[in-house]
Amino acid sequence: MKTFVRCGSLFTGREDEPCDGAMLVFDEEGRLAYVGAEAAAPRRAQTDRLLDHSGSFVMPGLIDVHTHLAYGNAKSEEDIDLYSPLEFRALRGMFFAQKVAASGYTAICSPGDAGQISLSIRNAIRAGLFDGPRVMAAGPYLTTHQGLTDWYPTWIGAPTTSIGKLVTNINEAIEEVRSQVKNGVDCIKLALDGIQRRPDGELIAAFTQDETDIIVRETHRLGRKAISHSVGREATLYAARAGVDLIFHGFDLDDECIAAMLKSGSMLCPTLTHPRNLIDFTQPHDPAAQKGRIEQTERRYRTGVANLRRAVAAGVPFLTGTDSGFAITPYGEWHAKELELFVADLGFSPAAALRAATETNARFMSHGDQIGVLEQGRAADFIVLDGSPLDDIRILQDRRRLRAVHIAGKELKIADRPYDPRQVTDFALTNWSDLYTQARVAELAAGRSRLAAE
Ligand SMILES: [Zn+2]
Numbered sequence: 001m002k003t004f005v006r007c008g009s010l011f012t013g014r015e016d017e018p019c020d021g022a023m024l025v026f027d028e029e030g031r032l033a034y035v036g037a038e039a040a041a042p043r044r045a046q047t048d049r050l051l052d053h054s055g056s057f058v059m060p061g062l063i064d065v066h067t068h069l070a071y072g073n074a075k076s077e078e079d080i081d082l083y084s085p086l087e088f089r090a091l092r093g094m095f096f097a098q099k100v101a102a103s104g105y106t107a108i109c110s111p112g113d114a115g116q117i118s119l120s121i122r123n124a125i126r127a128g129l130f131d132g133p134r135v136m137a138a139g140p141y142l143t144t145h146q147g148l149t150d151w152y153p154t155w156i157g158a159p160t161t162s163i164g165k166l167v168t169n170i171n172e173a174i175e176e177v178r179s180q181v182k183n184g185v186d187c188i189k190l191a192l193d194g195i196q197r198r199p200d201g202e203l204i205a206a207f208t209q210d211e212t213d214i215i216v217r218e219t220h221r222l223g224r225k226a227i228s229h230s231v232g233r234e235a236t237l238y239a240a241r242a243g244v245d246l247i248f249h250g251f252d253l254d255d256e257c258i259a260a261m262l263k264s265g266s267m268l269c270p271t272l273t274h275p276r277n278l279i280d281f282t283q284p285h286d287p288a289a290q291k292g293r294i295e296q297t298e299r300r301y302r303t304g305v306a307n308l309r310r311a312v313a314a315g316v317p318f319l320t321g322t323d324s325g326f327a328i329t330p331y332g333e334w335h336a337k338e339l340e341l342f343v344a345d346l347g348f349s350p351a352a353a354l355r356a357a358t359e360t361n362a363r364f365m366s367h368g369d370q371i372g373v374l375e376q377g378r379a380a381d382f383i384v385l386d387g388s389p390l391d392d393i394r395i396l397q398d399r400r401r402l403r404a405v406h407i408a409g410k411e412l413k414i415a416d417r418p419y420d421p422r423q424v425t426d427f428a429l430t431n432w433s434d435l436y437t438q439a440r441v442a443e444l445a446a447g448r449s450r451l452a453a454e
Contacts, residue, residue, distance in 0.1 A: 002027055003049045003380075003409060006038065007058040009388060013358040013373040016351035018390065024058065026380035030408030035374050056403055057388045059354065060374050061106025061381035062396070063361035064335045066248060066271050066321025069093035069121055069135070070113040070163065072425040075327040077151050081162040083427035086115040092424060093121050095417075097132045099332035100324070102414045103399065106381040106407045107134035107371055109321070109364070111227045111248070112141045112149075112189040114163050119184050131412055134381075136187060136366050138227065139180040140165035142173055142215065143191035147206030148229055150191075164191060173215050181222045186366045188219040190244070192228040192235035203232030203252070209241065216242040225364070231300075233257060240266045246319065246364050250311065251304030258314045267317040267364055270308050272341040273334050274323035275301045281328050287433045305345045312346055319364060320357040327425075336396035343393050350393045380409040 003026050010022035012035060023041040025034035034041055044050065072092050074080045084092070093110075100108055110118035122135035141164045143149045149164025158166040167173040177188055194206040207215070212228075219226045225246065228239040233252040240247065240260035250257070250268050261268065275297045282288050312318060320338040324331050339357055342348040348356065362372020370379045384403040387395050395401045405412040434440065 001047050001049060002033060002045070003051060004041070004044050005051045005058065005382075006054045007056065008054050009057045010035075010374070011057065011059040011351075011354060011390070012375060013060045013355060013362075014375065016349070016355070018057070018388070022058075024374060024380065024382065026409045028409075030380050030410060032374060032376050032378055032380050035376055051404075053384050053403070055386070057385040058374075058382055059385070059389075060358040060372055061383055061405065061407065062104050062336065062357050063107045063109075063365060063372060064100070064105050064321050064324065064338075064357075065109040065111075065136075065246065065269050065319050065361050065364055066323050067100060067105075067108045067110055067331070067335070068112060068163075068323065068325035069097055069108075069110040070115075070117040071325030072096070073325060073327055073330045073421065075426050076428040076430070078428040079425050081114065081151070081159065081164075084425070086117060086161060089114065090117045090120050093117050094124065094130055094132065095419070096325075096331035097121055097125070097135065098130070098414045100335065101131070101133040101405060101407065101412055102416070103332040103335060104383045104396065104402050104405055105133055105335050106383070106405065107136070107362075107365055109136040109138075109187070109227075111138045111187060112163050112191075112229075113137070113139060114161050115140075116183055119186075122186075123184070131407075131410075131414060133407065134365070134367075134371065137185055138187045138189045139183060139185045140176075141189045141191040141229070142167055142176055144168070144206045146194045146196060146204070148191040148193045148195065150195075170211055170214055173211065174218050177215060177218050177222065181219075181224055185224065187225040187227050187245075188215070190215060190226065190228040190239070192230045192239055192244075193232050194235070203234065205230075205232065205235040205238050207238065209238045212238045212242040212244075216244055225366075240264055248321070249304075251300055251307060253307050253311060255310070258311050258316060261311070261316050262314060267319055267360075268308075268311060269319040269321040270304070270346075271321050271323050271338070272301075272305075272345060273338045274326065274329055275304075276337070276341055277328040277334060285433060287430070290433055309346055312348075317360055317363070318342070318346070318348075318356050319361050320353070321361075334397070336393075339389075339393050339396060350390045353393055354389060380406055382406050 005024040023038040118137035125132040143164040230236040231249040243264040339353040342353040362368040
């Protein structure tokens with residue numbers, strides 16, 4: 001039995017223009033047997049099934065290459081690293097992976113995890129135990145005592161439940177790469193940004209160029225892909241020179257970084273949604289606001305976008321990802337906001353943004369030649385919308401516009417299940433974000449009486 005899908009408008013991921021009056025045909029294995037004009041489609045047998053989406057827009061399932069299944073919509077780094085056992089995080093991650101898929105994202109990369117959470121979710125979905133997106137999985141970030149994810153003081157170290165694996169020399173780094181590959185990861189994540197800055201404010205990379213080269217070479221030798229977290233110029237440059245396959249952020253990149261990326265073929269996922277949401281959503285009472293992070297992020301976003309636009313113009317491939325898994329980027333909510341920001345801030349056309357989130361993203365994913373584009377031989381991973389994102393890219397964020405999600409042909413039916421977020425994350429021990437001296441209490445009381453008088 002084959003399934004025929006009549007499409008009002010079909011965006012294959014190959015061309016910028018959609019094609020009207022098209023037909024998709026897929027077989028029982030969920031593989032596309034025909035994609036093209038309905039008039040030229042193969043004849044439909046009596047036993048075949050027809051899905052009539054003749055009033056709708058059909059496109060490849062969206063891909064988010066930057067979603068952290070282990071984080072649980074975290075409000076703090078401690079939430080990410082400490083309080084939930086790995087077993088609970090895996091169950092929680094499966095629940096949230098389903099939410100991501102239900103929002104139209106049929107494949108994700110989960111780069112950087114404690115333990116083996118993402119790869120367990122990947123394997124459970126792949127084995128047919130649960131419905132969910134295709135998952136490309138990493139293990140813990142490799143980090144140093146000068147790197148991101150080594151958050152805690154040296155006398156505490158990096159607990160085994162952390163998303164960071166602290167390596168203290170190159171041999172330990174190689175050993176960690178080999179052990180993660182043995183466990184079955186698809187990619188290795190490097191925390192390449194350091195925590196120290198030069199007097200001029202530039203971030204110093206966490207690893208040296210030599211160390212980065214060796215780690216990436218070993219990753220590639222074992223047939224896996226390398227990802228780096230690189231906001232700083234130096235971390236971006238080291239990653240690009242070493243041939244890291246996918247660089248996250250790159251906000252401080254310069255022309256030397258761009259040239260190195262073009263030479264080595266590194267792709268870039270700027271991940272605008274996380275900083276944008278931090279700026280847009282953080283409330284005055286949030287600790288992030290009180291630490292001055294809104295203004296700081298606003299400044300970095302502005303210079304970052306200006307730098308990134310130069311990389312777009314130079315032809316660096318741009319991928320879409322959101323850093324979903326934080327309290328400002330809950331799963332299933334903001335994945336498609338990245339496309340809106342590609343259009344608004346990076347100057348992409350809506351079609352180019354759609355292709356970034358499908359065809360370009362697929363080029364990075366494992367088994368990427370099977371997804372991202374609707375063409376004969378690839379998987380029937382597609383979504384159905386009741387309007388065209390080419391007219392308004394924001395409709396991808398509106399769940400009411402999403403009519404259907406298919407993965408390998410099968411329609412995903414996941415009920416929108418309510419849950420208690422207080423039992424899911426937010427176990428950090430902070431109780432107050434203010435200091436109640438007599439002066440502060442008097443100030444607050446004055447503020448209250450002023451409000452009452454108004
Ligand atoms: Zn991230």
